[in-house]
Amino acid sequence: MSDQKEIDLRAAINAISDVVQNRPRPIRNFDQIYMKAGDMVLQSELVARWADEKRLAFIGDGDAISVCAAYLHKRGILNYGPSQIVVFDFDERICGAVTRFADKEELGQLRAELYNCLDPFTCDTRFDCFYTNPPWGASNDGESVKVFVQRGMEATRYTGEGMVVMADDEELEWTKRVLANVQEFVVRSGFFVQKMMPQLHQYHLDDAPNLRSCNVIIKALPVERALEASVAITSPDRLAHFYGRDNPPRVKYVRERKRLEYGKAHDDEYSFELWE
Numbered sequence: 093m094s095d096q097k098e099i100d101l102r103a104a105i106n107a108i109s110d111v112v113q114n115r116p117r118p119i120r121n122f123d124q125i126y127m128k129a130g131d132m133v134l135q136s137e138l139v140a141r142w143a144d145e146k147r148l149a150f151i152g153d154g155d156a157i158s159v160c161a162a163y164l165h166k167r168g169i170l171n172y173g174p175s176q177i178v179v180f181d182f183d184e185r186i187c188g189a190v191t192r193f194a195d196k197e198e199l200g201q202l203r204a205e206l207y208n209c210l211d212p213f214t215c216d217t218r219f220d221c222f223y224t225n226p227p228w229g230a231s232n233d234g235e236s237v238k239v240f241v242q243r244g245m246e247a248t249r250y251t252g253e254g255m256v257v258m259a260d261d262e263e264l265e266w267t268k269r270v271l272a273n274v275q276e277f278v279v280r281s282g283f284f285v286q287k288m289m290p291q292l293h294q295y296h297l298d299d300a301p302n303l304r305s306c307n308v309i310i311k312a313l314p315v316e317r318a319l320e321a322s323v324a325i326t327s328p329d330r331l332a333h334f335y336g337r338d339n340p341p342r343v344k345y346v347r348e349r350k351r352l353e354y355g356k357a358h359d360d361e362y363s364f365e366l367w368e
């Protein structure tokens with residue numbers, strides 16, 4: 093891994109601010125709930141260090157941690173970062189925002205693909221690691237988290253590492269159940285939990301402003317395993333409460349209606365009252 097240098101905090105925060113300006117507005121119905129800016133700075137530094145010189149797949153990334161990691165590296169604010177980053181998201185606005193930012197800032201290592209994680213994962217690249225901040229599975233004991241994690245493990249062909257962001261709150265019992273179930277699932281899938289960083293991040297979430305999430309870092313066991321083809325996820329048991337109680341996935345892709353100028357007010361948001 094490259095030698096680390098001191099980070100210019102002001103430059104890092106200003107760079108994250110450029111990325112935040114570029115993000116589409118979150119759709120709460122699909123659990124798009126954005127991480128707060130200070131936590132994004134620390135999280136993207138951590139991800140850039142963890143995935144230094146590696147091929148990294150993001151299974152969903154409304155937060156734009158992918159963009160931050162690539163941009164901080166490109167601007168020389170960090171002297172480490174992934175060699176290749178692909179964002180797989182079902183929201184065309186998010187994919188478009190990633191692609192346009194990457195074009196504008198010449199981030200050659202970053203691209204996005206429109207992908208719904210209920211479809212088989214068929215990308216040809218074998219990634220070294222994956223990152224996901226999935227729907228947290230409060231109403232299905234973590235079943236939604238498992239779907240995103242499964243796609244991440246498939247992206248590494250069950251040989252790499254993953255960073256999974258999950259709710260982690262001392263007061264909320266469901267978060268403990270989800271953490272336990274997901275850990276059990278990854279162990280059953282031939283991975284182990286290498287590290288757990290508790291209660292790290294906060295979100296722009298009106299109804300639970302203090303809810304935090306943790307990073308769970310997982311790693312594949314060094315064993316040979318026969319790879320099965322990735323298949324679609326259709327089981328009603330897994331999907332019934334995917335985005336919350338009785339809220340199964342009905343949408344295959346969120347389509348971008350018009351090209352948005354992020355960071356600028358849209359003309360359907362305001363009207364002018366003129367001087368007489």
Ligand SMILES: C[S@@+](CC[C@H](N)C(=O)[O-])C[C@H]1O[C@@H](n2cnc3c(N)ncnc32)[C@H](O)[C@@H]1O
Nearest residue numbers: 123124125152153154155182183208209226227
């Ligand atoms: C579910 S949100 C979780 C909260 C996280 N802080 C965020 O907003 O990015 C994470 C990302 O997953 C994407 N996503 C949701 N459902 C998906 C699906 N079925 N397939 C692929 N991506 C999905 C969202 O568009 C979003 O970008």
